[in-house]
Amino acid sequence: GYRVILVTSGAIASGMAELGVRPNPNDIVFKQACAATGQSILMAHYREYFRKHGLKVAQVLLTKEDLSNRVSYIHTCNVLDRLLQLGVVPIVNENDVTAIDELIPVTKGYRVNFSDNDILSVLIANAVEADMVIILSNVDGLYTMNPEDPKARLIPVVEKVTDELKRMVEGKSKLGRGGMKTKLEAAEIATQSGIPLVIANSKRRNVVSDILSGKRVGTYFKPAGKRMPAIKRWIAYGTSIKGRITINEGAKKAILKGASLLAVGVSKVEGDFRVGDVVSLVDESGTDFGRGISNYTSEEINLIKGMKTSQIRKVLGYIRQKEIVSRKNMYLMEGEAS
Structure with a gap:
């Protein structure tokens, strides 16, 4: 069988629903409080879903510094590997309670390593030397133009993430619908590290099992050459x-x-x-x-x-x-x- 790591979001939304409050995107502490409330609720849902299939889950909350610090990075790799050996499905999320960019001193030359779950997913894939990354979205994959345009065509295979492709996503065509800009960034990191990546629609029935069985689903990004050594992958993408x-x-x-x-x-x-x-x-x-x-x-x-x-x-x-x-x-x- 397959050993799977799930990267998720939803803690803040779960917390707001539990507390019965309205969104307040400009209040950082409010969002932290909602995340703290929602994390246990989110995990309870996952525990219930996976238990129906005889599987156990574990919560892994990470901050940018957990991956930037070499010692913490190695410990994270070891924990994820042990969970997989035990047959447990790790549920990974950024620790929204403590991890906020506004608290990081902004100095010239400082650049953080991940800003959303698309990037986090490929960094985790790098850490555990995954065979594939699957990013589920609200669109079927990468399109030649805005998916709402009748002339738009799904791109089934991307040989390489080129500058032209990046410009298409960043342009006015709204090709970036579904957060496609960060997904393309994630695809570039994964493929340059030697890991294939698929972007597909989460609403498609049996989407993950179809991808794993080799069916043509969504957009497949081909890996570029041989896989980098572990230390170079961390230097290139894992750290701030x-x-x-x-x-x-x-x-x-x-x-x-x-x-x-x-x-x-x-x-x-x-x-x-x-x-x-x-x-x-x-x-x-x-x-x-x-x-x-x-x-x-x-x-x-x-x-x-x-x-x-x-x-x-x-x-x-x-x-x-x-x-x-x-x-x-x-x-x-x-x-x-x-």
């Missing part, structure tokens, strides 16, 4: 970006040939980050071409940028690593071998 390191042209050329980033290649640092945080690698034109795990804090790098490795000890009193970012802990963007 905590800062930016601008490097000179010589250092960029060396990195593209397989070298690590040394202090001598650094020209500028932005953001406030710690050892082990993931940072963007930016060239002198401002183009973000990669990311990697920093071996030094932003404060330390500001002190040693542009220096040779032999000079670091004189300034800091120690050398933690010869590299600012090691090549093995680095991911380069599409079109550049990583």
